[in-house]
Amino acid sequence: MNMEYILETRGLVKEFKGFTAVAGVDLKVRRGSIHALIGPNGAGKTTVFNLLTKFLEPTRGAIVYRGQDITWRRPAQVARMGLVRSFQISAVFPHLSVRDNVRVALQRASGKSFHFWRSERSLDGLNDRVMALLDEVDLRSFADVVTVELPYGRKRALELATTLAVDPELLLLDEPTSGMGHEDVGRVTELIRRVAQQRTVLMVEHNLSLVANLSDRITVLQHGSVLAEGSYAEISSNPQVMEAYMGNAA
Template sequence: MADDCILETRGLTKEFKGFVAVNNVNLKVRRGTIHALIGPNGAGKTTCFNLLTKFLEPTAGTILFKGEDITREKPSDIARRGVIRSFQISAVFPHLTVLENVRVALQRKLGNSFHFWRSERTLDALNGRALELLESVDLGGFADTVTVELPYGRKRALEIATTLAMDPELMLLDEPTAGMAHEDVDRVTRLIRSVAQGRTVLMVEHNMSVVSGISHTITVLQRGSILAEGPYSEVSRNPQVMEAYMGTAA
C-alpha cells in the first residue's frame, strides 16, 4: 500500500440475511486529506462506517490501517490505534458541563478506563488541556455551561472537541452538520477544516455545499457499491451521480 494511504478496504462486504448493505467496496483514504462518503439514503454509508470502526463485522473483505490488517480487531483496539469516530446523533453527557465532557474524554490518558472515582485534584490536572480543546472549537466561553443548555450546533462542536481529546490520527465524522441551521453549518464547516490540519478526516455528509467546499476526495455509494470517486469538480459532472444523488439533493 502506498505510504500516503492511511486507510484502505479491499472487497469490503456486509450482508444481512441475504441483503447486501455494503458490496465489494475498495476504498483508499489518503493521509492528511478530508475524504467524504456520500450517497442517497440506504446507500450503505453508515454501515460502511460501522465496519471501519468494528461496530459491525464484515461478511468478507479486508480493512487496513497504515498497512496493518485490522479487520478482526475490536472497537477499543481500533480507537487505541487512533481511529476515532463521532456519531450522527450528538453523543455527549447532557448533565455534565462542557468542560467536564472533554475531561471525561481526556481521562483515557490515565489508563484504559474512565476514572470517575478519582479525586477532583487529579482530574483538575486535565483542565488546561480541556480548555485548549474547547478554545480550538470556539467553546472557550462555554466551559462551565451545562451541556443540555447548549444550542444544537454548539453540541456538535463539543462532540468534535471530545473526539480531538482522544488524539485521533483518523477522524470519522458521521453527518457532522445534520439538522443544523445555516449559521451553524458554516461554523462547523470551518471547524472541520481547522481540526483537519495534521489529521485525516473521513466523513459522511449530506450537505453538498459542505462536501464541495472542504473535501479533497469524494466517494459516492449507491446500493452499497462505489458508483464514482474523485474530486468534487469531477464527481459532480458524472451523469450517474447526478441521476442517483445530486438531482435528489436539490
Template structure:
C-alpha cells in the first residue's frame, strides 16, 4: 500500500535538451528507514534530490508524500511539509556563531525570519532550544564559536542541527561525509544514526562503508535509471552493481571504508 511509503516517485524523469539525467525512476522510501541513493559519478543522484525538493521541475512523472501528490508544489512548501535537505557544500553562515546559525533556522520555522525591526534580545527565548539542538549533535561547546573557525566535520554537524531546527519528518542528506577523514566520518555516522530516531532519512553517499553501517535499504542508480535495490548484502554482491562501479569510484570508496 502507498501509505507504507513516506516518499515515492512514479516515472520520475528529467531531461536537459535531449540529455536524460533521470530516467523513469520509481523510488519508494519507507517510513522510519534510512535509505541510500548510490551510484557512479553522473548517475543522477543529486538530480533526484533536486527534483524531490523542487529545486528542479521534472520533465515527466509524479512525486508523492504520504500518498499525496506534491509534484507541483514550491520548494518552500515542500520544506513546510517536513521534507528538509542538506547540501554537498556546507550551507551555514560562516561569520555567525553556531548558536546564531541554529537560531536563524528556528526563526524560519516560527515564521519570524524577516522581522528585522525586532532587537536581538527578542531572539533570546530561542537560545535554550538552539543549545539543546547543538547538544544533540555534539556541538554544545561550540555554541559561541564562529562557524568559519570550526573544523569541517563540525560544520557538517552544525548543518544537521540547522536541519533538525526545521523539525523534519524526512531528512534528505546530500553526501554528508564528503571530504571527511575517518574520525569525522565515524562521528557523522553516529550522529545520523542518533537523529534518525523517529524520522526518515534519504541520503546520497559515496562511501560504501557508511552505507553498510547505516542503511536499511539502498537504491543504485546508473545513467539516471534504477539499476538495483535491496539491503547492503544484496546490492554489494549484485554483478550489475559491481560492473557499474568498476573503473569509477569503487576502488576509492573501498579504500575510504577500509
C-alpha cells in the first residue's frame, strides 16, 4: 500500500457511444496536497470527476483510493470511505434550513438515519457540532434561514460546511468558485486553504489565479488525456500547455 498517494488512477477510460471523453488518464494525488485539474472546455475534467466519485462507471482502467481498488464501488460507499465530492452547481438542500443542511450530513455517522420511529429531537446532540461548522464558514447567523433564500456565495459556503460535516479525507471540489462574484472568490479561496490543512483536495477549476494561488500540483487535461503535470511555474512555462490552454483562453 502506497501511503504517499491517496488516490491513483491507472489507464482510466470512459467512452460514450463512440465518443471517448477520457482516454487513458493516469493521475496521482499526493496525500495532504491541493491538486488542481485544469484544461480547456471539453477536456474531460468533469467526466474524470464523476468517474472518481463513482457517479459514472469507467469503460476501462482502475481507481485506487488509500491502496484499495474502488473501481466498482457504489457512490455512497466511496463517500463513506471519506472521498467526498462537491458539485458544479451549488448542491444544497434548498427547502431545508441552513442548520438542517449540515445536520443531515452529520447524522449519518450517528447511525440513527434509519430510525423512523424516533423524534428528530434525538439529533439535538449534534447541534453544537452544527454550529461549530457553520462558524467555520461564517454562517452561524443564518442557521434558521431556509437555504433557498441565501445568496449564491453563501450557498457555496454552506455546501462546503456540509461536506466538512462528513469529515472527508479527500475532498473533490468541482469548480468551487464558478458563478461567484469577486468577494466570494476571495472568501472561498481562504476557506479551501484552511480546510486543506488537514486533508487532501482535488479540484477542477477554471479560475487560473485561484489555481496558481492554491495548488501544489496541477494536471492539465486535453482531449481526455494528460497533457502536462507539475507545479504552476512548470505548467505555465510549458509550450504545449500555452498553445492548448492559454492559447484557447486568450
